[in-house]
Amino acid sequence: MLKILITDPLHESAIEILKEAGEVEIATGISIEEIKQKIKDADALVVRSGTTVTKEIIDASENLKVIARAGVGVDNVDLDAATEKGVVVVNAPDASSISVAELMFGLMLSAARNIPQATASLKKGEWDRKSFKGMEVYAKTLGIVGLGRIGQQVAKRAQAFEMNIVAYDPYIPENVASELGIKLLSVDELCAESEFITLHVPLTTKTKHMIGKTQFDLMKNNTIIINCARGGLIDENALYDAINCGKVKAAGLDVFEEEPPTKNPLISLNGLIGTPHQGASTEEAQLSAGTIVAEQTVKILKG
Numbered sequence: 001m002l003k004i005l006i007t008d009p010l011h012e013s014a015i016e017i018l019k020e021a022g023e024v025e026i027a028t029g030i031s032i033e034e035i036k037q038k039i040k041d042a043d044a045l046v047v048r049s050g051t052t053v054t055k056e057i058i059d060a061s062e063n064l065k066v067i068a069r070a071g072v073g074v075d076n077v078d079l080d081a082a083t084e085k086g087v088v089v090v091n092a093p094d095a096s097s098i099s100v101a102e103l104m105f106g107l108m109l110s111a112a113r114n115i116p117q118a119t120a121s122l123k124k125g126e127w128d129r130k131s132f133k134g135m136e137v138y139a140k141t142l143g144i145v146g147l148g149r150i151g152q153q154v155a156k157r158a159q160a161f162e163m164n165i166v167a168y169d170p171y172i173p174e175n176v177a178s179e180l181g182i183k184l185l186s187v188d189e190l191c192a193e194s195e196f197i198t199l200h201v202p203l204t205t206k207t208k209h210m211i212g213k214t215q216f217d218l219m220k221n222n223t224i225i226i227n228c229a230r231g232g233l234i235d236e237n238a239l240y241d242a243i244n245c246g247k248v249k250a251a252g253l254d255v256f257e258e259e260p261p262t263k264n265p266l267i268s269l270n271g272l273i274g275t276p277h278q279g280a281s282t283e284e285a286q287l288s289a290g291t292i293v294a295e296q297t298v299k300i301l302k303g
């Protein structure tokens with residue numbers, strides 16, 4: 001009987017699919033030592049973002065054939081160690097694109113209309129309509145940094161709001177942008193032209209701090225910036241200064257350089273609204289990510 005070890009909470013439908021391939025053991029919230037024990041005779045390991053699959057864990061396995069990451073990024077899996085051991089790594093890159101794109105609009109509209117601040121005021125028993133005057137997104141320029149899966153979902157939805165869309169993505173063919181009615185610019189031009197900026201690129205050595213002091217200085221006053229991609233794309237010290245000096249009216253962040261951002265001074269700023277890295281936290285995205293990787297896992301295990 002094949003053994004499938006699950007170490008992070010997984011959608012029930014995905015667990016049912018995995019049961020077709022063998023005996024499923026669910027052990028969430030366990031220590032590295034316990035994972036090393038349990039993985040010894042496992043044929044597959046299924047994780048989300050909670051488990052960091054290190055070389056130490058991979059090397060402790062004797063039968064492992066698949067590591068399944070029920071989600072997009074595989075930054076929590078040591079890919080070199082897996083390759084070295086001949087273990088296949090599968091993920092679900094498309095599963096959460098719509099959920100992340102929708103969260104971006106949640107943050108953008110919340111920032112434009114001061115919804116979190118107005119809600120907090122209302123809950124204190126106040127009825128203050130003057131302090132929360134906002135701005136429309138209609139006919140404003142939205143700068144999309146990274147026109148991949150999520151960036152394109154954002155673009156389609158921004159068109160319904162009748163926004164003017166520009167993008168920076170040096171790797172996307174010109175025709176992909178033009179077919180979507182999007183003008184491609186350099187990142188600096190995008191920063192100078194946009195009222196709203198949203199980031200949808202991976203975090204790499206090239207993209208780390210790609211939005212820093214130079215880019216904030218180029219922005220119009222009262223720009224709104226959203227990051228639902230990865231902490232580290234924005235230089236948070238520069239963002240702190242940009243909010244304080246009025247270049248940035250508000251930032252909507254789902255991701256932070258350090259998570260959770262307990263000691264992050266940005267959190268205390270009124271212009272900062274945020275969510276705890278919950279871009280993919282929807283019923284639909286988790287169902288989709290879970291079932292996609294479960295099906296791939298069963299296929300590989302059954303040969």
Ligand code: NAD
Pocket residue numbers: 072073093096097100145146147148149150151168169170171172200201202203206207228229230254255277278279280281
């Ligand atoms: P994708 O690979 O489909 O798109 C990324 C795009 O970025 C590509 O078009 C690529 O050409 C472009 N790109 C790469 N390097 C670049 C650079 N140096 N400058 C400009 N553009 C560059 O990825 P995706 O699925 O759209 O995901 C985008 C981001 O969203 C990733 O960082 C991913 O980790 C993140 N994400 C976050 C959550 C969340 O919970 N908040 C969930 C899913 C994905």
